[in-house]
Amino acid sequence: MIELGEVVVRIYNIFFGTSVLFLIAVGLNLIYGVMRIVNLTHPAFFTLGCYTVAGLGVGIVISLLGTSLTPLLIIPPLIAALIVVIASLIVFPLFIYMSGKGDEVQLLVTYGLLLIFEDVFRLIWGVEPLRASQAYEMAGSLIVGEYLIPVYNIYVILSALILVLLLWLLLFKTKIGILIRASSMDIEMTAALGADVKKVLLVTVLLAGFLAGLGGGLYLPSASVMLGMSVELLVLAFVVVVIGGLGSFLGSFVGSFIVSVLRTITLMLFPELELALIYIVAILILTFKPEGLGGGRKW
Amino acid sequence: MEILKLVNLKKYFGGVRALDGISTTLHEGEVVTIIGPNGAGKTTLINTISGYVFPDSGRIIYMNEDITKSTPIERVNKGIVRSFQLVNTFDKLTVYENILVSLISSRKYQNKMTKTLDSYTDILEEAESILKLFELGDKADNLITSISYGDRKLVDVAISFALNPKLIMLDEPTSGVATKDKDDIMKKILEAIMKTGVTAMIIEHDMDIVFRYGKRVMVMHQGKIIADGGVEEIRKDEEIKKILLGGVYA
C-alpha cells in the first residue's frame, strides 16, 4: 500500500530532478539550436558553477555577510553564473571558430576543452569532493505525513520555474531573443537581414554559460562536486536532449521531465535497470521519433 | 515506339497546383524541351517522373508498364535518369570518379568490394568514352570542385548519361552558366543525345537556346501543358509569348 506522503515525496523528487536536468540541458540545446554545435564542454560549465559556489561563493558571502540564509540562497549562484559567463567569454573565440565547421571538429574541440576544464578544476580546487551545504541545512525540512522533505529543493524548483519564465520572456519578447530564435532557424538569412550575427552568437554562448553556472550554483548546496563530474553529466545530458529533441527549448523541459519520471519509477520497481532503461528509452525515441518528444518544435 | 505516357497527372502542394492534369506521350528518340514561367510545374513534372515525388493522382506508363508507384531506384534501373537544376555532383571526387560511380551503379558493381577498380576494365573504358563524348578528357583527374561551373554542369549530365538511360531528363542544364558558355554546353549535350539516340526531356529557361536547339517544345503554365509542337509553331504563338514574357522576363 502506498501512502499519500510517499506519493507527494516522489512527485516532489521528480520536480527537483526535472529542474536540475533542465538547467543542464537548456544551455546545451540553446547552443545546438543556434550554432549547430554539439557542445561537449557544456557539462563542465555546470560543474564550474558547482565548484565556484563550493570553493569561492559561499566563503565570500559568509565572510562578508555572515551565515544568514537569504544571501546564501541568492548570492553564491549569481557569483557562479558570473564566473561561468567569464569562462564562456574566454572560450568564445573557439566557438566562433567551430561554428559552420564539421561535426568532428566540434566534437574534438569541445572534448579537448572538457579535458582542460577537468584539470583546471583539479589545479584550483584539488581532488577532494567539495560542498557548501550551509543553505541546504539552514533551510531545513518540511514534514509531509511521515516524511521529511528539504526546503532547499523547493527553492531550486521555484528558481528553475522563474528562470523558465525569464528565458521565455527573453526569447519571445526582446529583440535579442527574436534574433536568437531567427538565427536558430536560418543564420545566413538573419545575417542577410542585417543582424549582427556575431553578437547574437556571443549572447547565446554567454546565456548558455549563465544558465549552466546558475544551475550548478543552485544545485551544489544539495550535493557535492568532484572531479569527473562533467564527464558523467555529459552522457546524461545527451540522453535528456535526445529524448526531448535536439535544439528544442520545450524539448529540454520534456526530456528532463521524462528522465526524472523514468528514474523514479525504475528505482521504485526495478532499481537494477536504472541506467540501462534510460539509454534504452533514448534508443527507442531515436528509432521511432528522432525529432524527440518535444514535438520537433524548435522553441 | 511509345516510351513514356503520362495520364492526367496531378500534384498539389497545399493550395498550389504544381501539376494539374498533365497528359502527354513521348516517343523513342524524341527530344522535348519544356519551357514555362517560374512555378509552372516543370521541375515537379521531372520530380514526378523520376520518382522524387509521387503524384496525387494519374498514371505514369513507361514502356507499356505502369511505374506510378515504383521507387526512384527501380526507375533508374529501368532507364529513367535525371539531372538536377543546381549542380549535383560528388564534390570530393574527381571528374573521372564521378562518372565511374555512375557506371558502377548502372553495371550493378556496387557490391563488389574484393577487387580494386583497375581490374574492371570494362567500366574504365566506358568512362573514357563518356569523357570523350563530353570533351572532358583533359579535366578527368581534377577535383570536381576545381573545374569551371559550366564543366561541372557537363559532368552532371555525363553522370546521367553514364547510367545508360533510355529516357533522360535534364533540369536546366545551362542554368547558372555564363551566357558565353551556354551554347557550347548545349551543343555538347545535344550531340551526346544524338549520338546515343536517347529520348530526352530538357527544361530550359533561355529562349535563345530553346529556339536555336529545340525541336519539339512543350509549354507549361500553372501546372498545365498549354502548347506542344515544333519550335517554329511555338515561336509564332503570341499568346505563349505573352505568358513567357510575363513569367520570365517581367
Place this chain on the structure above:
Amino acid sequence: MVERLKKAFGDDLRSNFILLAIIAVIYPAIYAISPGWGIVLGHGITWIIALLGFNLLFGYTGLLSFGHALFLGIGAYTAGFMYKYLGINSIELHILGSILSSAVVALAIGLVVVRYTRIFFAIFMLAIAQVFWSLYYKFYWITGGTDGIKMARFSILGISLEHLDFTTYHHIYFYFTTFLTTILIYLMWRIVNSPFGLTLKAIRDNEVRAKFIGIDIYKMRLYAFIISAIYAGITGALVANHHRLVTPDIAYWTTSGKVVFATLLGGTRIFIGPLIGSFIFHVIESFAMRFIYWQLIMGAFIIAIVILMPGGIAQILRTFVESIRHSGRIGG
C-alpha cells in the same frame, strides 16, 4: 586509363607498407632502449585496425560513430568468454570468433542505425554502446563485472607461449599483430579502392544524387557498418589478448572517443590517416601521462591539432611529400 587510378602519397599501398615496415624494423631497437615505448608501439599497431574500420565508416561513408567502443567491447568479450567458458586461448580462434560476433551484432544494430546520419547517428551509436556497457556491469556473474575476465597468454598455431619471458612474448605479439594489420590494411585498401569503396564515397558526398543514380544507400551503409564493426571487433580481441584482461572500460564511451580522436588526428580523408593517427595518439597519450596534469596537455594537444592541422597529420605529410616530389621533378 588505369593511370587515372594512381594514388597520391598516403592513398597508395606503398607508403602504408613502408611506414609499417619502418616501424617493424625500428621496434626492436626502441624496445631495447625503452621497453615502455616499445609497448606503446604495440598499442599503436593494435589500434590501427579499429581505426581503419572507423574510418571506413566516417572518412569514406560519412557516418560519425560515437559508439565504436561497442564493437571493441564485443570483440574483447568474445575472446574473454571463449577463454573463460570454453578454455580456448588460441589467438586465431579468438579473432575468428570476434569477427563472427561483431558481424552478427553489427547486422542487428545496423538494420536500425544506418537509417540515420550526422549527429543522430553519432548519438544513436553512443546510446547503444552505453547499453552494452551497462550490461557488462550488471551481469557481473557472467562477465566478472568490473573485475573483468582474466585471460591466460594466448597460443599461436597451437603453440603455447606460457613459459616465455615477457620480452619475447611481447615481440611475438607485436609481430603477429603487425602481420595481421598488414593483411587487414591490404584488404581495407582493396575495399576502399573497389567499386564498393567509390560508391561509399559517392554516398558520403551526395546522398540524394547517389540515390538517383540507382544506389541502394541503405544497403551500402549497412555493409560498410558491418565491415567497420568487424575491424573494431578484431582490435577488441587483440586488446583482450594484449592485456589479458577484459573489463567494461573497453566498452565505455571514452573508448569511442579515443577511436574518433585518434583517427581524426591522423586524418580521415587519406588512407594512411588511421595508421599515423594510431601511433601519434598513443605517443601523445603516453607522453601526457608522464605529467600529473595530463588531461590538460591532452586537451590542449587535441585543440591545437584540430585548429592548426585540420586535415590531420597525414594531410601535412602528404603536402610535404608531394612538394618534395614536385621540386625534385622540376630540379631533375
Place this chain on the structure above:
Amino acid sequence: MSGKTGRRDFLKGLVGGLVAGAVVGVAGTELYRGIAAPPPPAVKEPVPTTPIKAGIQAYLTGGGAIWGKPMMQGAVLAIEEINERGGILGRKIEYVVKPETSPEETVREYRTLVLDEKIDFYVGLISSSNTPAVGPVAEELQKLSFFVDGCTDFLFESVVPDPRFCFRITNIQSADGISAALGAIKLLNLMEKDKVRIAHIHPDYAYGRNAHAHMQITFEKVLGKDRVEVVYEAFPGLFKVTDFTPYITEIIASKPDILASSLWGADVVNFYKQALGYGLFDKMKFVSCIAHAASPAEAVKDFPDGHIAGVHANYFFLYPEWDKYPINKAFVENYYKRWGTYPDSPAEGAYVAVYMYKTAVEKAYEVLGKWPEVDDIIKMLEGMTIYGPAGPIHIRARKPNKHQCYKDGIVGLSKYDPRYGFSVLTNPVVIPISRITVPEGWEGTPDPKAGTLAYSWIRETWKEGVLPV
C-alpha cells in the same frame, strides 16, 4: 576481544628502544623459512651507493583521487622519513609517480615504470579493477609490487593464485563487508531483535557487489536467515549519480531497520547530505563498511552520530590509541606535519608498504651479508609480520590468498568530534581477522555468484545464530 589482548602482549614486549615514528619489523618464526639458515656471515659485502627507485601509481584525477592522493602522500612520507634517516642500508630512495586510470592505461603506465624507469619496487593501486590487471603483469615482469588496495578476493584466489612478486597491503575485500556487518550486530545489538529489515545501497561495480554479498551472508548466518528480511536493494553506478533523492525516498518507503552501504567518496557525501534533508538517519541505522576510510575530513565532515562507521576493515587514525601505541601517534603526527591533514586507510597502507620493503631488505642483508636479490626479499616478506600504524600486519605465505596481508579489522560508531572538525570513529570494535577470513590451507571452491572463497567458507562453516567474534 582477543585482538586487543594480542596487541597488549606485544606492547608489553615492546622495548624502550623503539624509536617513535619508526616502523619496526619483527621477524616471526617463519621469517627465515626458505633460507637454509646459515650463520650470519662475518664479513658483509659493501652495499651499492646508487639510490633505490620506487614507482608509485595513484589516482590523480576523477572520483578515485580522494583515495589516490592520500595513498601517494603516505608512500612519499615513508620515503622521506627513510631518506632522512640515511635510507635503506645507506641507499636513498627516489620515486616516480604515474597516474592510475582505466585498467588498460594503468597496465601500460605500470610497464613504463618497470621497463623504462627501471624501478626497484612498486607501491600503488586503489581500484579493484586494476589489481587483477596489473598483478599478472607484475609476475610477468618479475617486479616486486606492493598493491596498496584494489582488495578484490579475485586477485589471489583466481587471477594470480600463486604469486611471487605481488603483495597486497590492505585487508581482503570480503573482510570489509563481514566486519562491518559483525560490527553492526554488536554495536546496534541486532541479536536482540526478532526481525531485522535490511535495505542495501552499493556502488554498481565489483566492490559494491562484493560488499553486498558478504554483508548479507554475515547477517543471515549470525542473525539466522528467518530473522533477516531484505526490503530494498539498489546499485547506483559508481560516481555516476549526484542526485540520490529518488533512492533516498525508496529506501525510506521500504521502512528498513538498517541500511547497509558501501558507497564511498563523493557518492557517500552526496548520499548522506541529501538523506539528512529527508530525515533518513532518524528512521534507520546506516551501516557503512567504508565511508570513514579515505579523507574523512572531506568525506564525512558532518556525518550524523551513532551510525556504523566502516573504514574498509583497515585503519582509522585514532586507533590503536596513541598513548598505548606510539607508532600510530608518531605516524599521525608526522603525516599531519607533512601534509596538513590526518592520515587514512590508503595513506597508512602505502606507508606500511614502503616500510615492508625496507624491513625485508634489512633482514635479508643481516642473513646474507650483501644487498639481497629480489628473491631473497620475497622470501623475507612471505610470512612476515611487521608493526605498522594500524597494528601488527601479517603477510600470508600459503594458499589461499598467498601474499595477502592481514590485520585485525576495525569498526565503530560515528561521532562528530569538534577537535578535528569532522566525524570520527568511536567505540571501536576490533574484529580479529583470523575469525572472518578463510584460514590458510582451506580447500573450498569460490561461490559461483559471489565469486569468493570467503562466501563459501562462511556458508559452509559458520554456525547459524552464533556471533563468531
